[in-house]
Amino acid sequence: MDDQLSRVFAALADPTRRDMVARLTEADATVGELAAPYDVSVQAVSKHLKVLEEAGLVTRSRDAQRRPVHLEAEVFDLMTKWIERYRRRAEERYQRLDAVLAAMQEKESPARGTSTKEGPAS
Amino acid sequence: MDDQLSRVFAALADPTRRDMVARLTEADATVGELAAPYDVSVQAVSKHLKVLEEAGLVTRSRDAQRRPVHLEAEVFDLMTKWIERYRRRAEERYQRLDAVLAAMQEKESPARGTSTKEGPAS
């Protein structure tokens, strides 16, 4: 797993990390703040953040001892682009398939209302 | 990792699986056909398909000895919904932030470009 798209998908495959991302859409937060609601150690959350950071989903700055975490929402576009691209292709294919089926209907229906489709000449 | 959203993200975190999904947008395919381009055993591809299937991304039917794999593109919507939801929230937040910054600019701008951040009132 080395490309960014893979890292982003993998990062969001974990419910805890998704929840952190969700909360970060509301406000930046420190590691400690992020860790508070979960029943795991701060270190574990720190590791989760590292995953999100390596995926490019968050960045961290420095404020005294704190390391505020900031969401980088642009990375979402990477996924959206991939998803939409292939969903569109899939949908186009369904349309082609529909056309083929319609053609078959027409051809192989030598008179006779063969159930559903009516395909009267046109 | 037990909810479907997690499974879908996890499934797509693998480049091989993404590529399989991409190819399935063009046409249904058998396990063997799907395996052909990759430098791994057919069994490995069969496992990948199981992951995609458990994520709800593909279904399999039966055609003689073959098990044609079919893409179920609707599941994409699950991800798109999640992503868009939080991206929208993040964007709204940026707008709020912009407003706040603009307000601060106006208020605290008695001369002085103090570059970075500055504790107001301190």
Next chain:
DNA sequence: ACCTTCTTCAACTGATTGGTTGAATAACCG
């Protein structure tokens, strides 16, 4: 029936993951 084709199941392996605890680092507060 046999044989071939396509696919999956089972067992094993090495790498990665998500968690732990304990020690180290970084920066502030007196």
Next chain:
DNA sequence: CGGTTATTCAACCAATCAGTTGAAGAAGGT
């Protein structure tokens, strides 16, 4: 300087993952 707070690093562990090989199932072809 010493102490406190926030965070990370390091080592370890159990579970999962992605791959392997070998055997078993399932369905047709002859």
